[in-house]
Amino acid sequence: MSSVADPGREAHIRELTRRHVLTSWSAQGAVDPLPLAGGEGAYFWDHQGRRFLDLTSQLVNVNIGYQHPRLSAAVQEAAGRLTTVAPSFAEESRAEAARLVSDLAPEGMHKVFFTNGGAEANENALRAARAHTGRHKVLAAYRSYHGATAGAITLTGEARRWGAEPGIPGVVHFWGPYLYRSEFSATTPQEESDRALTHLRHTLEAEGPHQVAAIILETVVGSNGILVPPPGYLEGVRALCDEHGILLILDEVMSGFGRTGAWFAFDHWGVRPDLISFAKGVNSGYVPLGGLVLSDEVAATFEDRPFPGGLTYSGHALATASAVAAITIMREEGIVEHAAELGERTLGPGLRSLAEQAPLVGNARGLGVFWALELVADRESRTPLGADRMKQVQAACQRRGVWPLVMGNRVHVVPPLVISHEDAARAVSVLGEALAEVAS
Numbered sequence: 357m358s359s360v361a362d363p364g365r366e367a368h369i370r371e372l373t374r375r376h377v378l379t380s381w382s383a384q385g386a387v388d389p390l391p392l393a394g395g396e397g398a399y400f401w402d403h404q405g406r407r408f409l410d411l412t413s414q415l416v417n418v419n420i421g422y423q424h425p426r427l428s429a430a431v432q433e434a435a436g437r438l439t440t441v442a443p444s445f446a447e448e449s450r451a452e453a454a455r456l457v458s459d460l461a462p463e464g465m466h467k468v469f470f471t472n473g474g475a476e477a478n479e480n481a482l483r484a485a486r487a488h489t490g491r492h493k494v495l496a497a498y499r500s501y502h503g504a505t506a507g508a509i510t511l512t513g514e515a516r517r518w519g520a521e522p523g524i525p526g527v528v529h530f531w532g533p534y535l536y537r538s539e540f541s542a543t544t545p546q547e548e549s550d551r552a553l554t555h556l557r558h559t560l561e562a563e564g565p566h567q568v569a570a571i572i573l574e575t576v577v578g579s580n581g582i583l584v585p586p587p588g589y590l591e592g593v594r595a596l597c598d599e600h601g602i603l604l605i606l607d608e609v610m611s612g613f614g615r616t617g618a619w620f621a622f623d624h625w626g627v628r629p630d631l632i633s634f635a636k637g638v639n640s641g642y643v644p645l646g647g648l649v650l651s652d653e654v655a656a657t658f659e660d661r662p663f664p665g666g667l668t669y670s671g672h673a674l675a676t677a678s679a680v681a682a683i684t685i686m687r688e689e690g691i692v693e694h695a696a697e698l699g700e701r702t703l704g705p706g707l708r709s710l711a712e713q714a715p716l717v718g719n720a721r722g723l724g725v726f727w728a729l730e731l732v733a734d735r736e737s738r739t740p741l742g743a744d745r746m747k748q749v750q751a752a753c754q755r756r757g758v759w760p761l762v763m764g765n766r767v768h769v770v771p772p773l774v775i776s777h778e779d780a781a782r783a784v785s786v787l788g789e790a791l792a793e794v795a796s
Contacts, residue, residue: 361404363403395422398772398774412770416615419614419640420686430677430678438673442668443668457679457683460619460683461649466655468650469663470645470667474633475504476505477609482494484654485631488653489569489602491569494511494569494571495527496512496528497513500532500577501513501516514580528559528563533548533552533589534583535586549585549589553593560596571597571604576611576621578726581728582726583721584721591626591627594629604630605633607633608634612637614637614695616726621723624723631648631651632649638679644675645672694773697777698724699722707729707784710791740764767787
């Protein structure tokens with residue numbers, strides 16, 4: 357695919373957007389989104405003909421890359437068969453997608469409820485947990501994002517929930533592990549893990565474990581910093597849940613389907629959740645799709661009583677057909693294995709080297725194709741780099757043909773999983789140049 361300049365079309369799109377589109381999470385007068393014209397693999401381009409190596413995967417969902425021919429063809433083929441089927445009927449791609457997703461989940465998780473995205477997946481995880489346990493409280497971490505619908509935004513711990521408050525009742529927040537900015541004065545990963553678990557236990561005791569239906573965690577925290585759990589933490593949360601009859605919900609919306617170099621991020625730790633929420637990478641966002649995988653024990657609750665949830669487009673025919681194709685392609689083309697190699701051979705070593713050499717980098721962390729550089733004005737005090745200088749880093753990368761994902765004082769490095777080792781190395785090199793430019 358080629359990029360052809362068409363500045364008149366870009367101007368038209370900008371004008372229509374300014375007049376008629378309300379942009380997410382933004383003061384409308386302060387944003388001017390770049391109109392995109394096309395994409396292929398790990399690149400996208402605009403209507404001026406400028407090509408960018410994409411380190412964002414849009415919203416960390418284009419795992420399989422832009423315009424994968426087999427995935428695009430699968431959507432077109434499905435549209436030629438039957439474009440939509442209500443949830444009250446059975447449909448082949450829905451059934452096959454559910455089988456493929458459940459096959460990737462741990463043993464004893466065979467049922468899937470499809471949604472339109474990750475927020476609805478977490479909404480229905482909340483409902484399932486409360487119905488199964490007969491309890492109403494749910495514990496969620498402060499550094500988390502679980503979606504923008506009523507329940508999901510209440511589960512969310514970060515500042516985006518403030519505008520939606522007061523939220524639904526029964527949600528209690530706690531601090532999760534984050535060694536670089538430890539809430540527990542920890543100095544080692546093991547200390548951070550142990551002290552975070554002690555804090556969680558104390559929070560449970562204060563809330564009454566017999567009233568807690570579930571603990572929900574992003575397996576690897578995404579939007580709030582790509583925080584990889586320290587040794588023993590996930591296992592410790594699982595043990596706490598088992599001790600008190602509490603369900604463990606793992607939010608794999610961003611970290612699932614190869615992003616960390618495994619099909620699900622929890623595969624790295626061998627932890628079995630009771631409920632798995634997913635979206636994004638399941639079909640690389642080609643058609644809106646999310647879902648919830650239920651353990652057989654939780655699913656059995658709804659054999660003789662209705663599941664308390666439903667959506668007009670649950671298991672939409674085009675969306676589930678795209679998921680069948682995406683999972684098949686990822687298996688046949690070794691995309692998950694490639695993601696693991698990218699993290700081990702190229703992104704991990706390159707970004708850690710930047711953290712050692714670049715004075716603006718305080719910390720580098722991640723797995724697979726899921727990384728963050730935390731930028732600081734001063735390494736000793738760990739003062740976060742200010743918004744103006746973060747914009748300078750972003751602009752310096754863009755001038756060099758690389759489009760980074762800037763969130764707070766961090767650059768998230770989350771390109772499509774199909775990025776080549778050569779392009780990944782180039783991205784790291786450009787980040788280094790941009791950081792040196794801003795530091796000087």
